[in-house]
Amino acid sequence: MTGLSKSKIYQLIASGDIEAAKVGRATVVFVDSLRSFLRSHCKQPRSRA
Structure with a gap:
C-alpha cells in the first residue's frame, strides 16, 4: 500500500x-x-511535455 517495507515502517x-x-x-x-x-516525503511526478 505504501511501498515501504515492514522494517522501514518500524x-x-x-x-x-x-x-x-x-x-x-x-x-x-x-x-x-x-x-x-x-x-511530506512524496515527490511530485514530472509532467510529460
Missing part, C-alpha cells in the same frame, strides 16, 4: 516520524500520521 515509528500504539501484540499505525508522513 524504523519510522522508532524515530518518531510516524505515530503508532501497541494494542495487545499488534502495532497500530495512526492513519493521519502515516498520511502526513507520506505527503
Whole structure:
C-alpha cells in the first residue's frame, strides 16, 4: 500500500516520524500520521511535455 517495507515502517515509528500504539501484540499505525508522513516525503511526478 505504501511501498515501504515492514522494517522501514518500524524504523519510522522508532524515530518518531510516524505515530503508532501497541494494542495487545499488534502495532497500530495512526492513519493521519502515516498520511502526513507520506505527503511530506512524496515527490511530485514530472509532467510529460
